[in-house]
Amino acid sequence: MPKKKVEQNNSKVKGTLEGVVVSNKMQKTIVVEVSRFVKHPKYGKYYQISKSYKAHDEENKHKVGEKVLIVPTRPISKDKRFKVVE
Numbered sequence: 445m446p447k448k449k450v451e452q453n454n455s456k457v458k459g460t461l462e463g464v465v466v467s468n469k470m471q472k473t474i475v476v477e478v479s480r481f482v483k484h485p486k487y488g489k490y491y492q493i494s495k496s497y498k499a500h501d502e503e504n505k506h507k508v509g510e511k512v513l514i515v516p517t518r519p520i521s522k523d524k525r526f527k528v529v530e
Contacts, residue, residue, distance in 0.1 A: 459516040461526070465506050466496065473524060474501045476514055499526040 463478035479494040499514045514526040
C-alpha cells in the first residue's frame with residue numbers, strides 16, 4: 445500500500461501572535477505589544493486589551509513601530525518565550 449502524501453498548508457502555527465514592536469533597546473530582544481478586542485460579558489460592548497511579550501530577535505533587525513509575527517518556543521530566558529518569525 446503506497447503512503448499518502450501529506451500536503452502542508454500555509455496556515456498559522458498554533459499560538460502565533462501578531463503585534464507591533466514597542467521597544468528594541470535590549471540585545472537580541474524586542475518587546476511586542478499584541479492587541480485584541482474583547483466583548484464585555486454584561487454590556488456587550490467591545491473594548492481593546494493589549495499585552496506585551498518579549499521576543500527573541502537574533503539579528504536585531506526589527507525597529508520600533510514595525511508589525512511582526514511571533515511564535516511560541518522553548519524558554520530562552522526568564523521572560524522570553526517567543527521568537528520572531530517575520
